[in-house]
Amino acid sequence: MATIDEMIAALARTRDNAVNDLQRLKEKGTKIVGAYCLFAPYELIAASGAVPVSLCGTSEEPIAHAEKHLPRNLCPLIKSSYGYAVTGTCPYFFYSDLIVGETTCDGKKKMFELLERIAPVHVMRLPQSNNRPGDTAFWKQEIILLKKRLEREFGVIITDQALTEEIRLRNGQRSLCRELYGLSRLDPPPLSGSDLHRVLHGSGFAFDRAHHSAQIRALIDALREARERGERSAPAGRPRILVTGCPVGGATEKIIRIIEESGGTIVCYENCGGAKDREFPVDELIDPWDALTQKYVRLACSCMSPNDARCELLSRLIDEYAVHGVIDVVLQACHTYSIETQRIRELVQKQKGKSYLSIETDYSQADEGQLRTRISAFMEMLH
Amino acid sequence: MYSLGIDIGSVATKSVVYNGAIAASVIIPTGWSPRESSRLALQMALEQCGASRDSLRAIVATGYGRVSADFADRAITEITCHARGAHSLNHEIRTVIDIGGQDSKVIQLDEDGHVADFIMNDKCAAGTGRFLEVMARILGTEVAEFDALASHADPAPISSMCTVFAESEVISLLARGVPREAIARGVLDSIASRAVALLGRLGTRGAIAFTGGLSHSRVLRAIMEEHIGEPLFTSPASQLAGALGGALIGWNRNGSALGDN
Numbered sequence: 255m256a257t258i259d260e261m262i263a264a265l266a267r268t269r270d271n272a273v274n275d276l277q278r279l280k281e282k283g284t285k286i287v288g289a290y291c292l293f294a295p296y297e298l299i300a301a302s303g304a305v306p307v308s309l310c311g312t313s314e315e316p317i318a319h320a321e322k323h324l325p326r327n328l329c330p331l332i333k334s335s336y337g338y339a340v341t342g343t344c345p346y347f348f349y350s351d352l353i354v355g356e357t358t359c360d361g362k363k364k365m366f367e368l369l370e371r372i373a374p375v376h377v378m379r380l381p382q383s384n385n386r387p388g389d390t391a392f393w394k395q396e397i398i399l400l401k402k403r404l405e406r407e408f409g410v411i412i413t414d415q416a417l418t419e420e421i422r423l424r425n426g427q428r429s430l431c432r433e434l435y436g437l438s439r440l441d442p443p444p445l446s447g448s449d450l451h452r453v454l455h456g457s458g459f460a461f462d463r464a465h466h467s468a469q470i471r472a473l474i475d476a477l478r479e480a481r482e483r484g485e486r487s488a489p490a491g492r493p494r495i496l497v498t499g500c501p502v503g504g505a506t507e508k509i510i511r512i513i514e515e516s517g518g519t520i521v522c523y524e525n526c527g528g529a530k531d532r533e534f535p536v537d538e539l540i541d542p543w544d545a546l547t548q549k550y551v552r553l554a555c556s557c558m559s560p561n562d563a564r565c566e567l568l569s570r571l572i573d574e575y576a577v578h579g580v581i582d583v584v585l586q587a588c589h590t591y592s593i594e595t596q597r598i599r600e601l602v603q604k605q606k607g608k609s610y611l612s613i614e615t616d617y618s619q620a621d622e623g624q625l626r627t628r629i630s631a632f633m634e635m636l637h
Numbered sequence: 638m639y640s641l642g643i644d645i646g647s648v649a650t651k652s653v654v655y656n657g658a659i660a661a662s663v664i665i666p667t668g669w670s671p672r673e674s675s676r677l678a679l680q681m682a683l684e685q686c687g688a689s690r691d692s693l694r695a696i697v698a699t700g701y702g703r704v705s706a707d708f709a710d711r712a713i714t715e716i717t718c719h720a721r722g723a724h725s726l727n728h729e730i731r732t733v734i735d736i737g738g739q740d741s742k743v744i745q746l747d748e749d750g751h752v753a754d755f756i757m758n759d760k761c762a763a764g765t766g767r768f769l770e771v772m773a774r775i776l777g778t779e780v781a782e783f784d785a786l787a788s789h790a791d792p793a794p795i796s797s798m799c800t801v802f803a804e805s806e807v808i809s810l811l812a813r814g815v816p817r818e819a820i821a822r823g824v825l826d827s828i829a830s831r832a833v834a835l836l837g838r839l840g841t842r843g844a845i846a847f848t849g850g851l852s853h854s855r856v857l858r859a860i861m862e863e864h865i866g867e868p869l870f871t872s873p874a875s876q877l878a879g880a881l882g883g884a885l886i887g888w889n890r891n892g893s894a895l896g897d898n
Contacts, residue, residue, distance in 0.1 A: 609754070623701060624740075628757055631716030635752040 258480060261473045262449050268456035268466065272307070273345045275461045279305055280349050285408050288350035290335055291358055292526050293380060295397060295550055297420040297536065299354065301412045302404040308458040309353070310344035311335030312504025314617035323368055329587045330617040331501065332361045339372055347373070352407050354400065356380055358557045359590060376403045383559055384551045394547040417542045423463060425535040430470045431457060432532050437477055438521040439575055442488040444477045447495070447520025448510050454527055455503055488519050493636035494576055498524040498568060498598065499583035500591050505617035509583055509625065516630040517637070522575040524568055525583070530554055533567065556590035564594070565601050572606050579636050581629070582612040609636055638694045639686070640890075642722075642883025643678055644715065645671045645702030648738030648766050649850055651877050652678040654686050654693075655884035661686035662877050667738075671702030679708065695887030699879050701739070713886060715879045716744055716755050722882030723846040724750030726872050731843025734836055734861075734869070735878070736851035738766040741832055743839045756839045763798045764831030766850045771800055772824045775807050776817045784856045787825050790818035795827045803827070822856070829860040836865065846870045848878040 256264070276286060285304035289296075290311060299306040316337025317330060323340070324333055338344035347353070353375045355366040366377045378396045381389040401412050431454060437444050445453075453473070460466030481487065495518045502509060502525055513520055524530060530553060537545040554564035572580065580602045584592045595612040602610040611632045615621055639660060644651040646667060654661040663681045667674045675698070683690060698709035699718040706712070715737075723733045724746055733744040739762055744755040762768050766780070773780050793815045797803040803824075810820050828851070836845075845867060847858055852875040862869050874881065 603754070614759070624757075627701065627714050627716070631714040631752065631755060634714060634717040635755070 256472075258445075258473070258476050261469065261476060262445070262453060265456050265466075265469055265473065266449075266452035269459040272459035272461065275459075276305070276307065276346065276349045279461065285351045286346075286349045287404075288347055288353045290354075290362075291356050292531050292553055293356040293358060293378065293550055293555070294354040295400070295546055297417060297424050297546060298397065298400060298412070299404065300420045300424070301416040302401075302408055302410055304351070304404065304408060305461055307346045307350070307461075309335060309346050309350070310338040312501075312506065312617070313338075314505050314619075316341050316343060317617060324365065327587055328361050329359075329585050330505075331585055331588075332359075332365050334505075334617060336365050336369060339369055352376060352404070354378065358555060359588070361587070374407070376400060380557060381551065382557075385560070385562070390547055390551055393551040394543065397543065397547050397550075414542055417546070418538075421536045421538060421542055421545065425538065427457070427463060427467060428532045428535055430467055430474070432529075434470055434474050434477075435522070435528065435532075437474070437481075440481065440487070441494070441576065442490045442492070443519060443521050444481050444487050446488050446514065447497075447523075448507075448514060450520070451502070451507070451510055451523065451527070454523070458527075492517055492519040493578045493633055494519055494521045496520075496522040496524060496568070496571060496575060496577040496580045497528075497583060498564075498580060499595075499612075500585040500588055501526040502583055503527060505619070506583065506585075506615060508619060508622060509581070509613070509615065509629075512622070512626050512629045513581065513633075516626065516633045518579070518629070518633050521577060522571050524554075524564075524571055526555075529567065529571060556588075556594045561594060561597075565597065568598065568601060569606065572602070572608060577608060579609040579611065579632060581632070582610065584612060584614045586614055586616040639688045639692050640694050640884045640887035641679065641682060641696045642718065642880040642885070642887060643675055643696065643698050643700075643706055643709065644718065644877075644879035644883060645675050645678075645698065645700040645706060646715075646738050646850070646879075647701055648770070649876070650674040650678045650700075650702070651880040652682040653877050653880040653884045654682045654688055655881070655888050656688075657888075659874065659877075659881065660688065662874070662880070664876060667702065671705040672707075675702060675706040676708070695890045697883035697887040699883045710887070711890075713883060716742060716757075717752055718879045718882030718886065719848055720744045720746050720752045720755075720882065721750050721885050722878035722880070723848055725881060725885055726874055726878065727844065727846060727870050729844040730846045730870060732836070732839075732841045732845040733878075734832055734845060734847050735849040736765060736828070736832060736847075737849040741765055741835060741849070743836050745839060745842065754839060756835060758831070758835055762800045763803075764828045768800045768803065768828065769824065769851065769854075771804055772807060772821075775804060775811070776821055776824075778817075778821070781853075783821060783825070784854050786818055787821035787856050790816065790822040792822040792826045793819040795820070795823040798827070798831065825854065825857045825860055829857055829864060833861060833864040841865070841867070844870055846875070846878075848875045850876050852876060 288309040320333040320337030357363040536549040698706035703712040745753045847869040
C-alpha cells in the first residue's frame, strides 16, 4: 500500500512518463494533437481518435531563441511556447501531428502565424464576448471547422456517438479532480497547495485515463481516511489563499513556493490549471455539439469582454473555500489579465471584504526577492 | 530593557534602539555588504545609548537585506514595519507613501497601525532614490545638494520613466544647453508624478505620511503636496520609520505575533 506522499509523487510523475507514453502511442499509429490552452476542446480532439497533449511553454530556457523572431516585450508564455517549438525542445510538440491554437490574445494570434511555418497549426477564432447574440453561433462554427480539419488531417469521421462518449469520460475526469481539490475546503486542507498543483498539472499528461482516474480516486480515499484518523493536514491557522490570474506552472511555481514559505496555505486555484475548466462540466443532456460550444465559450478567460464569468466564479470560490486573501498573478505584458486586476481588486475588497494582492512576474527567477517582499507583507497583513 | 529594529535598505541601513521611546538611531550607507553594514549599524546604535547586546529583548530585521542579518530574531517585511513606524510617529496617519533607494510603496493603515492594503512600484528603479542618485551624478551634484539646485527653477520636463532612458534624456538636455537647475527640478517633478500615480492607484485616506530616504527632499515634498492637495506629514525620523517599526514589533513581541501595538 503506497503512502499518500508516494501517491502524490506518482501522480506528479505523470508528465515525466508522458514522453515514453506518447512514443508508444505514436508507434501504434495514434495521432497526437498538441494544444496550449483550455479553449482547445479536448473532447472533440479525443473523439477523432487522437490524443490531446499540453505543449511546453512555462520555462525561461527557450525564450532567448524566441526573441530572435518575437519582440522582447511580449508575454513569457508566448515566447516560451514559440521558443520550445523553434528549438525542437518540446517532445510533445515533436510528436504532434497537429497543433491547435486559439486567438486568446493578439500576441498568440500573431505568434501562431510564425508557428505555422514549423508545424501544421489550426487556429480557432474566439468571439470577443460570450453574451451577445451570435457569439455562440460563431464559436459553434469554429468547433465545426476544427471537426472538419481533424477529419481531413486524420482521415476519420467524428460521430455524435464518439463525441458523446468523450464528453462523458472527460466530465468524469473533471468531477474526480473537482472532488480532489474540493478537499481543500477543509480547514486546514489535507494537502498542500504545491502538492495539489503537482497532481493537477500531471493530469494534463495522463493518456491512460482509466489508470489515472484510479490513482486520483485512491488518493482522495487515502486523504479522507487519514483525515478521519486525525492525520495529515497542512498546519492550522494559516491564511487561506486563492490563486487566480494567468496560468501558473513551471517557472512561475516560484509563486506557489514563496506563498507557502511565507506562511500561507493555498486552498484554491481559480486559474486555467484549476477550477476555471473543472467547475463546469459539459452538459450531457443536450446535443453534444451545442453542449461543447456552450461549455468552452463560457470559460472565464480575461480575453472575454466583459468577463463576468470570472467574477461569478471567484465570488463563489472565495465563499466555498473560506478564503482570506486572493493573489492575482499577471505575466508581464499580459494586457487582458493586467487590466482586469482593477475589477478583481474591487470585487475581492469591496464586495467580498477580503484582501487582494496582484503580482506581476515573468519566467526569470530574478524577481524572487521582490516577490517575496510583496507576498510576505501580504501574509503579515493577514495574520 | 531595549529592543532593536534594523532596516537594511538598498542604499542606507538604519537602526533604532527603543525602550519606550527612541533611545538611539543610526543611518549608514549599506555599501556592497548588507551583512557587514547591518552588524555595524547594530554596534553603533548600542554604543550610542550605552546599551549592551544582552539588554536587547528582541532584534527585528527588515528591508531588502533582512535575510542577511543573521543575528536578528525575526525578519519582517518593510511594509509591515513602515506602517508601524509611521503610525507611532503620528497616530493620525492612515496612508504612508515611502520612497526608498530601490522601490516605492503606498500603504494604508487601520487605526492601530496595521497594514490594511499596500501597493508597490513596478520592479524597477524608476522614481526611487536610485533614480535620483543617477541623475545627481550626471548633473554633477549630490543627492543631499539636489534640493538647493532645484528649488528656484522652472522644470524642464523629463518624460522617460526608465532610469536608463532618463539618463540619456538628461544628457541630451544638457547638450542642448538646458540649465541644470531646470533639469534637477524636472527630475523631482518626474519622481513626484510617479509617486502620486502610485498613491492614486490605492487611494488616500486620513493623514498621509511621507517616509523613506527621499522624504528628506523638501522640494519633492512640496511638489507632491501640490499634486495631492493635502499636506504630507514628515518628521526628522521619517527615514527611520522602518527601523522604528521593527523595534516596536520587537518591543511588543510578548503580545501576539504582529497584532499588538
